[in-house]
Amino acid sequence: MTLQLNVGGQNSKPIYKQIVQYFEEMILNGDLDAGAPLPTERDLAVQLGVNRSTITTAYAELRASGLVYSKQGSGTRVSHNAWDLLPQRFVNWSNVRNVSFAPMLPIAKRILEVTSNQDVINLATGRLSNDLYPQDSYKLLMQQILKNTDLTRVDEQELKKALASHFFADQDIVAEPYELLTTSGIQQAILLLIHCLLSPGDSVAIECPSYTYTNKLFTSAGVKMVRLPIDKQGIKPEEIYELYNRHRIKMVITNPTYQNPTGTTLTIERRKKLLEICSDLHVPIIEIDCFSTLSYNGDQPPSLYSLNKTKGLVIQIGNITEALGPELDIGWLLASKNLIERFEDAKYQMGLGASSFTEKIASELLLSGYWRDNRTDLQENLTRRKDITLSALKQYAGNSLTFIEPEGGFYLWCKLNGMTREKDLLETLIQHGVVAVPGGIYGVDKGFIRLSFAHCEEERINEGVKRLCNAIGETKHKLYSDSID
Amino acid sequence: MTLQLNVGGQNSKPIYKQIVQYFEEMILNGDLDAGAPLPTERDLAVQLGVNRSTITTAYAELRASGLVYSKQGSGTRVSHNAWDLLPQRFVNWSNVRNVSFAPMLPIAKRILEVTSNQDVINLATGRLSNDLYPQDSYKLLMQQILKNTDLTRVDEQELKKALASHFFADQDIVAEPYELLTTSGIQQAILLLIHCLLSPGDSVAIECPSYTYTNKLFTSAGVKMVRLPIDKQGIKPEEIYELYNRHRIKMVITNPTYQNPTGTTLTIERRKKLLEICSDLHVPIIEIDCFSTLSYNGDQPPSLYSLNKTKGLVIQIGNITEALGPELDIGWLLASKNLIERFEDAKYQMGLGASSFTEKIASELLLSGYWRDNRTDLQENLTRRKDITLSALKQYAGNSLTFIEPEGGFYLWCKLNGMTREKDLLETLIQHGVVAVPGGIYGVDKGFIRLSFAHCEEERINEGVKRLCNAIGETKHKLYSDSID
Incomplete structure (x- = not known):
């Protein structure tokens, strides 16, 4: 104290x-x-x-x-x-x-504390590092906007139009402005979703592991999260039937492309099956999409929203933060008109939304083409970082962990062989000068760890993985010593 | 349709x-x-x-x-x-x-629709008009910030320090950064308050009328709002005893200075009594403060937060929007350290908060002294607008309404003599090319109307009041005709 x-x-x-x-x-x-x-x-x-x-x-x-x-x-x-x-x-x-809003998980809090205060190699934070964006061009653009624009006149439609024609279009998504609500990021969109569509006591199926287990938005609202397990090809849609029968789930929540935390991608066959099953059960799908533009081979899979031609079954929640840069935390909800009106009403009453200046910059960036140029660079950078991480793991990990190789995004999900006490593991990592996220907070049984290669400086990744492997080795050794004491 | x-x-x-x-x-x-x-x-x-x-x-x-x-x-x-x-x-x-988040009241929705789409004289919107701020100086400052600052490095403490030493200091509030949380406005602060301190089924005493009745944050959270009536000197603290005994109220929510919508100010005696009674009952006070810097004679009353020397009893929620300009919707919560930690945790998990660029601009504006210069202008402008409104009412209203004269802020609360159907009144106003807010949505029985002289161009206020009085006269006439049909 x-x-x-x-x-x-x-x-x-x-x-x-x-x-x-x-x-x-x-x-x-x-x-x-x-x-x-x-x-x-x-x-x-x-x-x-x-x-x-x-x-x-x-x-x-x-x-x-x-x-x-x-x-x-x-x-x-x-x-x-x-x-x-x-x-x-x-x-x-x-x-x-x-009595009220559930506090952050202690492990999440500890990681936040360490990454914001200490000089450790950060393989925990799920945000791209600043050097991955053309800061100078961005600032120049911002200055032009300030010079040429009356900031007091905000056209709310502008960003929506820019998103629809320059961002969604690439994903084969046809969206009219009235089918779209902007927010200041994914969390706000989830907050609106919960407030407008769910009641205490409702159950929702959430893929497991999922980053949604780390925040307390659902549990604080009294919503029960039912686990829908993931394998290397994403969730298994058939399992939804049983969850529906047992828990009367109100919706299925999934992050199908380069998933956080596993990096897995739902196959096309399973996407189609998922739509079919949910349509059959009248159960809506919430598709969370943050990473789909960050494919390593440039080939992004079609979104559930775009595959669902008649609309009405899928709500997409997404953000452009990973595409446009960490200062621009702009998110959206894509849904049918009547739902968007509902969300908009709640957004207004809750005083949510991004600053108009941020929205202005985001739409100018989309219109200018900067983001398209930058996306190619980003994809190359991420591929290189992923390769460095994989080769470092091959060099240092031995047989202490196994992992799934991702096709895009910036996470690597590792299974630890024989790990249990996550708090101990985290503290050992910190002592070794590195931090990554133990898997338990994503809803899985213990014995996993998530590495992010997005936030750490590229030249420190190898050293970070080395420290990580050393720390894991030491924890195992310590566990072994404890047990023979 | x-x-x-x-x-x-x-x-x-x-x-x-x-x-x-x-x-x-x-x-x-x-x-x-x-x-x-x-x-x-x-x-x-x-x-x-x-x-x-x-x-x-x-x-x-x-x-x-x-x-x-x-x-x-x-x-x-x-x-x-x-x-x-x-x-x-x-x-x-x-x-x-x-089943879920309560939608906006139809009258509020209609007003929003009319004021954003049509060219009516707007005596409804509770926001200062853009011409009341030195836009050009602001833009210059923003450009300097963009040129000289690394926007990617955000110092979260900076705005807190600027608020504490340049804004709160004027109000005799001594606040350490750890006693302060910034939000993107009042609504967000209320959202955090509800999520962190209240549970469904709780009762809270809210002064009546109050703008909090117009939004659905409390009712959507299952919180019961118990009315604490206002007279010309604000709420009557003694009435809290009865509300406490009958409803076990969990907190008292008040906007003591230049209140929205009545424009009334709680007297010093009543402020002290309020603190005494709430301390006696262990019932915390939520003080909402948006307007206290906007006194007509430059003499703002001491806040409840500053009068409560030992802290712990009062949480202040406020914003600087009215002092710094409508683009900078920065709000705060002032409370003891342990509560602030709780709010901060929830804010992080809900993905709330203002954009870092907006926070940067706000802190520079506070440090630069611009806001102090502008405040004097604002006070003069508002005084003049208030006088125009009062003299127009004296000219056109006859004996169809009576009002309370405010000492600051930008609202005038009028009692209509013999009005009942608010929806009809609103539509008649719109037909006459003017819009103001019927009082019912603020929780009072019908027969009141709130005029805002903040948002309308100064030169149109007189015409607006004239149209308003005509519309009221016509509605009364119509009611009379209806009744003899």
Whole structure:
């Protein structure tokens, strides 16, 4: 625990009083819940640079007031009746913290923390690195836009038209502006989907593994996620019948092309079968598409949305972030007119949506052709990075893991032979100066890890994989030692 | 109903077949629900520019297939078993439309439609007009930012620091960056608040009238809104006791300064009483603040957040949109550290937040001092607009309405003497070329109207008020005539 406490200075109160007051306020504000530990006397003395006896006096006063208690072996902790004892009666915010929106998974949180603060080789983050975009051209374009455009006049149709004619057209998708809603990314689109189409208690089939298990949007809304397993060719559509009969699933959610986290691609035969089965059951399909433009051989498979000629069965959720660059987190929902109206209403009421300037830049980039030029470069870069990752794994991994070779996108899904404790594995990775994502958070049983070769600098990938393999070797060794202790 | 149907052209099918197919698809896609009316034969013939007999043939075929039925007096409608009759079985999306996120109120929707499409005098929109901001200076600043900044490196703390030292400081609010979360506006902040602190079935006290009744965030989340009435001095804090005893309210939500929609300001005495009562009941206060910088005499009242010295009782939700301009929809949540962490987690998982470029511009504007210069102009402009509105009302309203004179912000709340049917009133206003917001959607009993003098061009305000008064006079006359028919 890092304390925002500086003693002494301008403050004329005795130091021990300042410490007492500080902890009183921490408890009052709910920053310290009932049962929460205070720092040890020794640690706090060092941290504040004061004599240990000062801390002893302060803690004694806090104990005397009943706010904290000390117990052999568990140190000093906040009392369970601290709230009643405080001179002012305040809101106990800690009461509300467990009733509502489910917090992020601890492993996801730890990864976020490590990747944003430390200099580790990052094989975890699922975003392309900045050097994969022509920053300078983008900035020039932005400046032109600022010079020539009245930013106060926003044409909401502009981006929709640009997407329809320059982005979807490449995917054989014919979309009218009224069949399209823009959002500021995939998560917002999923949020709208949940709010507009699902109710608490509903079940949805989600492929497993899937990145949707890592966020808490579905569970927080009371929606049950039913697993639809993936093999090397994606989900097996026939399994939907059983899920439907057992769970009355309301929709099937899939990311069929260069899937996150497995990198797999649903075959054409299975795509057609999936449409057929869902049509038969009246169960809509939510197709998530972020990576389809990032094929290694330039040959992207047809989307479910485009294969479903009469519309109405498939909603596509996508983003152009991976095609246009990380600053432009523009997403969309493609669906029939009446659904789009519904989503639009909810989007407006929830105050969602991207900034108009961001939308302006995105549509100019689509119109200008920049993104098409850049896509070819991106595909080449990703192919090279994928090859580096694969050859490094061949060199360092031995038989400790096996993996599926992807055809596009930027993930590699590895099965670890004999791994169980994911938290230990993650900490060992971090100690070795590398981070990747243990597979458990994607809904699978333990024993997998996802590598992303998109975010790390190209020249560090080899070293990253080497460290990763070393860490895995060490964890296995440690597990082995533990078991013979 | 406007149809996206063009017959003839390249299509070699007979025209009546094209019409049949079009309606089949409309029904298939759920764009036409069971019971929905088709256009009359006459109207459709005119719209498509074809012979009426062609439409008769098409409708006869649709009737023959059972998809539609005709009934004397109610025209041709979609059958209730249309879905079973269609050759392909598809998802009936219309099933899901009523179970989830509550749609916008029809009156709100109608106003949105009119103000975005038609050239009426707009006394409805609660946003400042663009000419109230120094657009050219802003654009210059944006260009400088683009030239000198690496947009790919975003410092999340920057905007927080700028807000804390240049915006909150003026309001006597001392906020550390960890007590602050930025959002892309008020609605997002409310969304986070609901998701993190409330559960379905909870009750919250919301002042009445309040703009929160117009959006469906609370009701869609299953939260019950209990009314806390407002008089000329704002809410009456003593009434909270009764609401607490009867409804076990979980929080009190208030917009104490230049309130939307009434323009009233909670007095200092009542502010203190409110804090005392809520502290006594352990009920937190959500303070919504958007307008406090927009005082007519430059003298803004202290916020509840700043009056609550020990923190922990008040969460402030605010935005700088009204201070910095309509393109910069930046909002915030001010709360204690542990709550902010919770909100931040949910914000991340929901994919919310403003674009980093927007945040950059906002922090530069705060640092540069532009916003302070502009605030003085804004205050003068608003005072003048308010005076024009008041004097126009005195000239044209007669005794048909009474109003509360505001001390800041941009709303005027008028009581209509003897008005009931709000939908009629709104349509009459529109016919007269003016639009304002009937009060019912803010949770009050009917007979009020909100005027905004912020969005309309200054030189049109007088004409707008004149038209408004004429429309009100006419509606009353009409009501009178109706009653003697």
